[in-house]
Amino acid sequence: MSTFFQSTIQSLACELFNSYDSYKASGISSSRFTQAEMLQWLHLFKDQRLFGKSVLGTSAEGREIALYSIGDGSTKVMLWSQMHGDEPTATMALMDIFSFFTKNPEHIATKTIREKLTLLVIPMLNPDGAERFTRRTAQMIDMNRDALALMTPEAKILKNTRDTYQPEYGFNLHDQEPRYTVGTTQKITAVALLAPAADESRGDNPVRLRAKRVASTLAQVLNLFIPENLAKWDDTFYSTAFGDNIQKWGTSTVLIESGGWRGDPDKFFIRKLNCIGLLATLYAIAAGEISKVDVAMYEQIPFNMKLGYDYIIRNAVLKSNGQIAPIRVDVGINFNKRINTVTGQMDDYAIIMEIGDLSAFTSLEKEVNANGAELNADLIKLEHSFSAGEIELLFKRM
Template identity: 35%
Template sequence: MFTFVNQINIMDLEQLFIKNKERSISGRYLTLDAIEPVLNKLNTNNQLSIIGESVLGKSIYKYQIGQGKIKILLWSQMHGNESTTTKGLFDFLNLLHDGSDFADELLNTFTFCCIPMLNPDGAALYTRENANKVDLNRDSQNLSQPESVMLRQAFENFKPDFCYNLHDQRTIFGVGDTGKPATLSFLAPSYNEEREVNATRMKAINLIAAMNEQLQSYIPGQIGRFDDSFNINCIGDTFQYLGVPTVLFEAGHFQEDYQREKTRKYVFIALVSSFSILSENDIVSNKIDNYVRIPQNNIVFYDFIYKNVNINYDGIEKITNFAAQFREELVEGDICFNAYIVEIGDLSGYWGHYEYDAKGAHFEAEYGNAPIINEKADFYLGKNLRFVNGLIKN
């Protein structure tokens, strides 16, 4: 029988994703109503249970599958408006049900305990916080919220060997100063203020370094390393402090993929790659140098940058640049991406996911001849080139 490494080398992970993609869920707005049918479909052998209720009385589900010795705890949508890793997690759960030899080996090697939506109230409201306006990822010490208590109880009862803390990050993040978006970023959280590396954290570091090596074949140069400042109130820092190797996933922007349907594929590939690595015990060597060479996750992007724009400010004409950013706004059950002007000036060192060189064309809008912060990105450059919601309107 093939080992995991041999199998993953001969498998096309992109084709494996296409085969197992959960097509009933898509886009950015993912609620409990959307995932409950999927959970029920996957509940083939009583793997599904309810571990409690949210502030507003919504069910919080645990899905446990496998009989292997290596125990993996995964949770997603701790922040309600961060749904990409939830989609990737369901794609992976579909793989575990596809009847393949690879799935059987995964199930015989691992036991997976998944909380796919820790914050269903925040998911419905499309907010980072829960219904009490508390950031659950800053509540790991106070445990003031029912959702935080349930995650801690799951951790203590399951006694995982590894924790996967699954999140999204905004489009503003790039990979160092490369001008590439941070499609995926990782972190082995610190366990103390000094950000030292002990045996527990080293396991997470080695796993991330090995995942990065695999992922560079799929998204070269688009993987970042998240800031490791210590905050014991964050759940990843707490679990690392408690002696369980913890990996933070941050699903970010891929070019022109505002619905994060391409990014979910790379989340799936990252998950599959990580379990292949763990199954082969391929994280025993010290890969800290490889880890720290992953470029830092930096705030270097705007959704739109307009360059060399001629504006009239208090009767004085000058050439400048300005930037606009989408706000994700929940309107009648849909997420609307509405672009607003957020910065005016030099903007050197920043990139735009969309960039336009006005070549000295005049700025005109209903409110005047210069962009204004927090105004909608609806304007003209020159007499005939119209922009609506940040984009050229034909």
């Protein structure tokens, strides 16, 4: 760890962490929001001395997609969020970052970033998906598999913006399912990073190496706050994905995936981590420190694994019928939402994901030790779904 990191980045990150409530974007009470709500928050920061806005185009359903620029430095950094409509965490963090700059124009971080960098920010690339809180665009396309074909107007906008400005750095901001874990540690992944490969060989060209230095900086910042909850995606090359291609096109790109945190369904803590991690890393880029960063910190991050369920029943007895022997089992259950076709509302439901030995798994929401209590064999079936309020029916009534 460099002395610059210890003396400057670390203290900045701690200051940003401790003073977060004083500058975070106000008015965000839920992680479910539409573009109209986001535009209201952005309107509060409408200070032309800080931000420039240019309309890039419109989504399939005609919603405006805009670029917000901050600073006039020679190094360009592009940040884009919510290409998947149901992945809002980083969009909230971008609002926090705008709010920080607005409320702290004289802060050393604000001044250095504005002087040395030009930030090119596209919050909410998929406003149609955000309207319905779905991953895909209104044309049913996963935008992150449309980097080459460019079938969708939203993908064209992202590609055109990258090509127009040719930024040196990029941040590709997503959410992942909250049930991923940090390797086999049974710790829930709060944030997962990736400096994507630029081709099938997954080698380190100068562009990717610089991305790894950025990811390493971000990892050092996040390790101050979540030393056990940071993971890394494997670097399989996805030939049609944006992160991989933007790396290939020459912009050093880091993927940030917001994961899960116990007791925080809106992911407000992970939003805070995104905000602080990005601000501190942008400051390191602005200060010209990235080329000195050791990539070891990034390479050492454990891989993201999916060893979590929302709810785990441990140590129960399952007696399938009178003829075969009963066994001791654990049961892994997830809670999801689906549209009720009668009411049109979103209903919560639970689904049994796994039955067996779940000793390697951890739970995101809760777990019970059944202490040998017998399960209701009529209900314990793989993929069986039931209303979230019916959990107690899983146990056989005595």
